[in-house]
Amino acid sequence: MSRLLPVAVRSLRDSWRGLLAWALGLTAALALYLPLFPSFGSNGSLEEIIATLPPELVDALGYNQIGTGSGYAQATFFGLIGFALIVIATTAWGASASGGAEENGRLELDLAHGIGRVAYVLESALAILVKLVALGIVIGVVVGILNGPSELGLEASGIIAATVALTGLGALSAAAALVAGAVTGRRVAGVAAGAGLAVYGYALQAVANQSEDLAWVERLSPYAWAYSQTPLESGFSWGIAAVWGTAIVFAGAAAFALRARDITG
Template identity: 75%
Template sequence: MRRMLPVTLRGLRDGWRGTLAWAVGLVAALSLYLPLYPSFGTNGSLQDIMASLPPELIDTLGYDQIGTGAGYAQATFFGLIGFALVVIATTAWGAAVIGGAEESGRLELDLAHGIGRVSYTLQSALAIGIRLLFLGLVVGLTIGALNAPSELELDAAHIAAATVALCGLGALCASAGLLAGALTGRRVAGVAAGAGVAVYGYAVQAVANQSEELTWVERLSPYAWAYSGAPLENGLTWGIAAVWGVSLALLAAAALALRSRDVTG
């Protein structure tokens, strides 16, 4: 396997510390937010907080369903802090493996050793996918452990569906970073592309939540594809499949882009 997947194995070996750090951050965020739900629900402070916020802000943050365990977990973690942590991590990973490697000269050296460009792209993506899978497992298991103590009353299958949706958004940003790096050979372009996808998706969804006349706008947002079907309440949706489908399409485009472009160290 070492001969078959050298780029993947090196990516996992070089990135395990960073992956572990991101996992710790996700566990910390979950441990901070989810256990607060019972205290909000029993003393009425959640309703007081909601009443003090502008309706536009409530709609933007998705706090309109925060009175339920599923709505609370979605609004505080999956739709906000968890989303931010995952897409920051995967954007950095996607930008580094092609754009960053080309800037440092590593990509040219690897290709000189007989690794095909398509193979290099796919192996790099596989390493990112395995790291993302690890983060998803950490998220799912942590929520499962906190579910009963936090009185969220979440179904295990729905936790898995929401985690798949979150990882899909991370994969989308990583693929965008891979494609931009393959097209330009610059790390900053990959970061801009991955971050741009995340900000675009969140902003378009926020705009769609401001008015019933603008609800059609959410069809343009990958964030809405992942979450508008309320996976924590309803399970897997076609929107989640669409996010993963676009991610794979961007990955294929990245492989083709790197294959057709001159690489300089």
């Protein structure tokens, strides 16, 4: 294989239909939830509904600021539905790229055609990044289109920051799946690692919200790194950079792990 970036190009070519489906799914979720805000936020009925819920549940779900446009968008999409959809997609991509490829024999075939192990992992990571950027553009554009009609009052800088934070969490789950698949050669291990990291981060954030005494737990949660500074309102933060930086480290660890392991044994 002498083409430039053959693994990345093949991955993108073979997965464009799935990428389109994910883009449509995210668009549908945004179109379903965001336009509902005016009917709730203008008369305070949403806050009245939230007031009937247990305070612990409200804090755990991040619904304490849901009466504002940014709080509503964060609670319904960026912090919940969108987060779940992005993690599901990227975890599947990462697990298939390493453990899945080894299980179905594609990895061994690529290596036999002269693709280096490190190059294989890095090109797979690049393909996932390109797909994530595409989904991020879709999210940012759709939120921008719905911002006015939905009366959310979001700034462009906040939309961009929140989108980068969301896709960063997806990149982190994908990289964790890549690492686990590279270490074990099993797709299920990659799925468990990617999904498990997302659940771990979300759960720690929920625990930290229960008490000021537990606020320190946020420092252990990638979800909190991305969202504790409310990017829809405050823009970019070091926490978002930390999420992306950790994802890059994980991708490098996956390349090292595959290079050090005998995939035929």
